[in-house]
Amino acid sequence: MNIPRLLYQLQEIDLASDAAREKSTRIQNELATDPLAAERAAIGRWQTELKRLQHELRENDAQVDDFTDRIKGYEEKLYSGRITSPKELTTLQKDVELLRGHRVPYEDKSLELMEALEATEKTISDAEIALQRHVEALAAHNGELKGQLNSAMAELFELEARRAGLLPEIPSEVQVQYQALRKQKGKAISKVEQGTCRGCGIAVSPAWLHRARAGDVVRCANCNRIIYLE
Numbered sequence: 001m002n003i004p005r006l007l008y009q010l011q012e013i014d015l016a017s018d019a020a021r022e023k024s025t026r027i028q029n030e031l032a033t034d035p036l037a038a039e040r041a042a043i044g045r046w047q048t049e050l051k052r053l054q055h056e057l058r059e060n061d062a063q064v065d066d067f068t069d070r071i072k073g074y075e076e077k078l079y080s081g082r083i084t085s086p087k088e089l090t091t092l093q094k095d096v097e098l099l100r101g102h103r104v105p106y107e108d109k110s111l112e113l114m115e116a117l118e119a120t121e122k123t124i125s126d127a128e129i130a131l132q133r134h135v136e137a138l139a140a141h142n143g144e145l146k147g148q149l150n151s152a153m154a155e156l157f158e159l160e161a162r163r164a165g166l167l168p169e170i171p172s173e174v175q176v177q178y179q180a181l182r183k184q185k186g187k188a189i190s191k192v193e194q195g196t197c198r199g200c201g202i203a204v205s206p207a208w209l210h211r212a213r214a215g216d217v218v219r220c221a222n223c224n225r226i227i228y229l230e
């Protein structure tokens, strides 16, 4: 049995497994994150702001109502016919005018708050519509990712079965060398094409080529990888 050829097959399997494992990790990480978290957080902040505005409007409206009640009280007194003194009537009229004047900024403030409320409600409603659209798109995307993850896992399972079938044909001391080189260099086996090691680009001596062709485990004198001739 040509050991370098088996090692080369083992390396093809291992590289494909690395890629499939990396792909499944990447997909799992992507599935574990929520890309819409910032959008949801923004909506949460606007809802908090909406509550604050609603509270402020209630308090401001209560002030307006308070002025209105007091004005009403004075006016009732004014038109009741019970007060006949012109001086007292004039004072009452002045008080009514004064209270009306004091009420104006609160009325303006209520209008401002209502406008801000409407704008915030619109912002929230628009953001919720956009979020819903993004949630649907994300669900579709995640569905695709899950499909890709299943394929990568199935591929990995198949590669592991092929690897398990190959290993008994490779002497264990060669497996140890292979693993050490793989760890050290990423690729343990280097193809030789036109007499040159593809791993480092340096020519391999004819004697080494001869031995490798015969199926011996021979290493490139330059990069130390096990060489393989097709």
Ligand SMILES: [Zn+2]
Residues within 6 Å of the ligand: 190, 197, 198, 199, 200, 201, 202, 220, 221, 222, 223, 224, 225
């Ligand atoms: Zn080399």
